[in-house]
Amino acid sequence: MYCSVEQFEFLFETLEFQQDEKNGLLLDPSVRIYCNADVDAICAAEIFKKLFYLKNKIWSIKPIRSKEDLEIKDRQPSPLAKSLRAIILLNFGGDIDLSRFFDLSSHPDLIVYVFDSQNPINLRNMYKASWNIFIVLDDKNSPENKDIIEKAQRKECAEQGDKYEIIGGYKVITDDFGRPIRKHWTIIDKPIPLATGPARRCNHGPSIALQTYALASKILAQDNDMLWLAIIGHSSLFVSKRINLVEYNKKIGFLDAQVQNLNEGDNVQRAHRHKAVPAHSDDKRIIRINEYPLYTTLMLNSEYTFNKMRLKENQAANLDRLLRNIGMAKQNFPNMDVKVANSLAEMIKEEGPKFGLEYPLYSSYCKFYGYKQPSLSASDAAYGLITLLSTKKSASIEFGVEVRWVSDFGDDDSWLNNFYTVMEALDSRTGTSLLQSGIDLRKVLQPLFIQGVANEFYIL
Secondary structure, eight states, X not given: OEEEHHHHGGGGGGOOOEEOTTSOEEOSOSEEEEEESSHHHHHHHHHHHHHHHHTTOOEEEEEESSGGGOOHHHHSOOTTOTTOOEEEEESOSTXXXXXXXXXXXXXXXXXXXXXXXXXXXXXXXGSTTOTTXXXXXXXXXXXXXXXXXXXXXXXXXXXXXXXXXXXXTEEEEEOTTSXXXXXXXXXXXXXXXXXXXXXXXXXXXXXXXXXXXXXHHHTTOXXXXXXXXXXXXXXHHHHTXXXXXXXXXXXXXXXXXXXXXXXXXXXXXXXXXXXXXXXOTTSOOOOOTTTSBHHHHHHHSOHHHHHHTTGGGTOHHHHHHHHHXXXXXXXXXXXXXXXXXXXXXXXHXXXXXXXXXXXXXXXXEEEEOSTTOOOEEHHHHHHHHHHHHHBOHHHHHHTTOOOOOOOOSOGGGHHHHXXXXXXXXTOTTTOHHHHHHHHHHHHHHHXXXXXXXXXXXXXX
């Protein structure tokens, strides 16, 4: 089945503390989260963690990369887990027939909720017969989701009959994703393309961290920490090229309203809008423009500039001309003339298109941590977290960047150290320095990423 984010809020009404036969409280988790190893999913998990804390619910989390990471005890919850009421899948499970994947026979009241913006949706999860499986949809009235709902309804009806559906005037049998795989042939039939290969999602879906934050706002539990997590999750999809600028900008109005709503007073930790250099649909943005000489930033650290201005082909003269046109030399941002520094964004926006930079700016956010404390942009935070999640520990040692890695797991499960390092970096009370070290590590690795010679440092 499927549900909207608004309907999902009723989950919290089912998570009350349960009692055993002796009327004693059961303190086992009532929610189990299986979280994919990506920044957006981890941000969503952190928002859920805060929600469960506020609502006094007990929960547990297990990091995963694929269904092979789930053991039998994960797929078949023990009858002794009497408090368990819900399983939440984050960027995982949408493409799996979950009614067969999980054995919930010992938990007839357990519900599986799926937040998955990465994988194609297995239509069987949308069947009315799958009453304990819910695909959580960001907007069930969007064209993409309406198409999925219609396909699921059509396929479920067909399976109750001769299994054939009518698509484009032809009788066909479809696979679990609604793709034609067999045709009812007649003499006058014309060819119809049949699906081959694994199903893939055409476009990456919206940020599930943003969806989770929308849930928090529905139950009046949102705060700046949750909003910041949602912003980072949404930004991570943009800087990692999973969504384009148009998709990114669709959520800016909602985020602006939330920023304004939560920051009318004199809060110590605030989220504010700022202009940043973009991660285009096929490029990465400039990192930490205030930390580098502007020339170095544009030439070495921006894949967007590197590609659009063809710097690899020794077209650096174009970059020199751009900087001269906006009145800049090889100087650090903090050392610039105040008027020039304040107008830098608009000057790049005006002059950039002349040199192939069609979208030199986009709207982003910063979080301020108080007097004499560093501020962080959401884009830099997303880059830092992606680096902490995907980079070997040896990279920080080799480049002399001090990172407080989690080191609880051995070589076979070293990716779990990265996963929990990211979770610690997202802790609003203790993780700021760790997040900053992730950004610092990205800064020294960025030229290698752009030149395509950083593969040896990847772990995932």
